[in-house]
Amino acid sequence: MSQYILEARGLIKQFGGHLAVGGVDLRIERGHIHALIGPNGAGKTTVFNLLTKFLQPTAGTITYRGNDITRARAAEVARMGIVRSFQISAIFPHLTVLDNLRLALQRKLGTALHFWRNERSLDVLNERAEELIAAVGLTDYTHAVAADLSYGRRRALEIATTLSLEPELLLLDEPMAGLGREDIGTVSNLIATVGERYTVLMVEHNLSVVAALSNRITVMARGKVLAEGAYAEVSKDPEVRAAYMGAAHD
Numbered sequence: 001m002s003q004y005i006l007e008a009r010g011l012i013k014q015f016g017g018h019l020a021v022g023g024v025d026l027r028i029e030r031g032h033i034h035a036l037i038g039p040n041g042a043g044k045t046t047v048f049n050l051l052t053k054f055l056q057p058t059a060g061t062i063t064y065r066g067n068d069i070t071r072a073r074a075a076e077v078a079r080m081g082i083v084r085s086f087q088i089s090a091i092f093p094h095l096t097v098l099d100n101l102r103l104a105l106q107r108k109l110g111t112a113l114h115f116w117r118n119e120r121s122l123d124v125l126n127e128r129a130e131e132l133i134a135a136v137g138l139t140d141y142t143h144a145v146a147a148d149l150s151y152g153r154r155r156a157l158e159i160a161t162t163l164s165l166e167p168e169l170l171l172l173d174e175p176m177a178g179l180g181r182e183d184i185g186t187v188s189n190l191i192a193t194v195g196e197r198y199t200v201l202m203v204e205h206n207l208s209v210v211a212a213l214s215n216r217i218t219v220m221a222r223g224k225v226l227a228e229g230a231y232a233e234v235s236k237d238p239e240v241r242a243a244y245m246g247a248a249h250d
C-alpha cells in the first residue's frame with residue numbers, strides 16, 4: 001500500500017483562455033493534515049474542485065488509493081471516501097443537532113423511504129449520530145437547534161455531518177472562514193482530533209492555524225506549486241515569502 005492516499009500529476013485546468021491551474025503535482029500522505037495555501041486567485045479552490053470531480057481537468061491524472069479517478073464522477077469519488085466539507089454538507093438550520101446527524105446518516109444509507117419502519121435501524125442510527133456528536137464535542141447541544149449554535153459549534157456540526165459519510169480523505173475548504181478568535185481555537189482543536197483518524201487536506205488562509213495543524217503544506221501561486229514541505233521550512237523560502245507569506249506577515 002502506497003504511503004500516499006492521493007496523487008495528482010500534471011493537473012491543468014483551463015477556463016477559456018485562462019489557465020487557472022497550470023500543471024500541479026500534489027501528493028497527500030496517509031494520516032497527514034496537509035494544507036494547500038496561497039494568495040487569492042492562486043488556484044486552490046480549482047484544485048479542490050478537480051480532486052472532488054466538481055470540475056474535469058483539462059489534462060493530468062488523479063490517483064486515489066491506487067485507482068485512477070481522473071474521469072470519475074463526483075458522487076463516485078465521494079462514495080470512495082473523498083469527502084468535502086462546507087460546500088456539500090449543508091446543515092439544516094431549523095433542525096436540532098441530533099436530527100441533522102440522523103438525516104445525514106439516513107441520506108448515506110439511502111433508505112429514506114423504508115427506514116423509519118424499522119425501529120431497530122432507528123436505534124442504530126441514533127447511536128451512530130450520538131457518537132458523531134460526541135466526536136465533535138457537541139453532546140451538550142444534542143437537542144439544540146442548529147441555528148441557535150455559535151459559528152464554531154455550527155462548523156463542528158458540519159464536520160460531524162461530513163464524518164457521517166465515512167470519509168478516508170477529508171477536504172476542508174477554509175474551515176476558519178468567518179470564525180472569531182475563540183471559535184478558531186475550538187475548531188482548530190477539533191481538526192487536530194479529526195486528523196488523528198482521517199487524512200485531511202485543507203485550504204486555509206489563517207497561517208497560524210496552518211502552522212499549528214499541518215504536517216505538510218503546498219504553496220500555490222498563479223496556478224502553480226511554488227513550494228512544498230513542512231511549514232517551518234517552506235515559510236523561510238524567499239519565493240514563498242515574496243508571493244504570499246511575506247505579504248501576509250508584513
Ligand SMILES: Nc1ncnc2c1ncn2[C@@H]1O[C@H](COP(=O)(O)OP(=O)(O)OP(=O)(O)O)[C@@H](O)[C@H]1O
Nearest residue numbers: 015018019020038039040041042043044045046047
Ligand atoms: N469557473 C471559472 N471560470 C473562469 N475562471 C475561473 C473559474 N473558477 C476560477 N477561475 C479563475 O481561476 C483562478 C483561480 O481561482 P481559484 O478560485 O481556484 O483561486 P483560489 O486560490 O481558491 O483563490 P481564493 O483564495 O481567493 O479562494 C482565478 O483567476 C479565478 O478567477
